[in-house]
Amino acid sequence: MAKIPEVGSKAPPFRLKRDGDGEVSLGDFKGRxxxxxxxxxxxxxxxxxxxxxxxxxRAAFAAADTDILGVSADPVKAQDSFKAKHDLAFPLGSDETHEMLEAYGVWGEKSMYGRKFMGITRATVLIDRDGTIARIWPKVKVDGHAEEVLKAAQDLP
Known part of the structure; x- marks a missing residue:
C-alpha cells in the first residue's frame, strides 16, 4: 500500500469521474x-x-466553509444509485483506475476472514484552503467520525 501523504504536504491533485456523469477535481475546491x-x-x-x-x-460543514467529497472505486453507475437511494447532497468520485486512491495511500492489500484482497482503507483527509493536508484520519471508525471531521474543519481558519 502506498503511504498516506503527511500533514503539511500539498494534497495530491486529482480529476475523477463523479456521480451524474460529471468530473470533480481538487482544483474545484480551491479557496475552500x-x-x-x-x-x-x-x-x-x-x-x-x-x-x-x-x-x-452538510449545513454545518457549509457554515465552516468546507465541502465534502466521498471517493471509492465503485463505477459511476453505482455512485449514482448510492447517492439517489440515500439522498446525498455532496459529490461522489469514482476512481476505478485506483490512481488517486494510490496517491492518497488508501488502496492496497486488505485481509478479511483470512482472505487477502485489494481494496480501500476507510480514511479521511481534511484539506485546507491552500490545498495543504491539515488533518488525516488513516483508519476510520464510522461512529462519531463525521462529527470529529466537522470539529476539525471548524477549528481551521
Missing part, C-alpha cells in the same frame, strides 16, 4: 476547505452509515 473521505463500497452498511452522517452535517 475539503473533507475528502474514502469509503470501500457503496451501499454497504458501514459506508451507508458514514455517508448519511456526513450528509446530515
Amino acid at each position: 476547505k475539503l473533507a475528502l473521505y474514502f469509503y470501500p463500497k457503496a451501499n454497504t452498511s458501514g459506508c451507508t452509515k458514514e455517508a448519511i452522517a456526513f450528509n446530515g452535517l
Whole structure:
C-alpha cells in the first residue's frame, strides 16, 4: 500500500469521474476547505452509515466553509444509485483506475476472514484552503467520525 501523504504536504491533485456523469477535481475546491473521505463500497452498511452522517452535517460543514467529497472505486453507475437511494447532497468520485486512491495511500492489500484482497482503507483527509493536508484520519471508525471531521474543519481558519 502506498503511504498516506503527511500533514503539511500539498494534497495530491486529482480529476475523477463523479456521480451524474460529471468530473470533480481538487482544483474545484480551491479557496475552500475539503473533507475528502474514502469509503470501500457503496451501499454497504458501514459506508451507508458514514455517508448519511456526513450528509446530515452538510449545513454545518457549509457554515465552516468546507465541502465534502466521498471517493471509492465503485463505477459511476453505482455512485449514482448510492447517492439517489440515500439522498446525498455532496459529490461522489469514482476512481476505478485506483490512481488517486494510490496517491492518497488508501488502496492496497486488505485481509478479511483470512482472505487477502485489494481494496480501500476507510480514511479521511481534511484539506485546507491552500490545498495543504491539515488533518488525516488513516483508519476510520464510522461512529462519531463525521462529527470529529466537522470539529476539525471548524477549528481551521
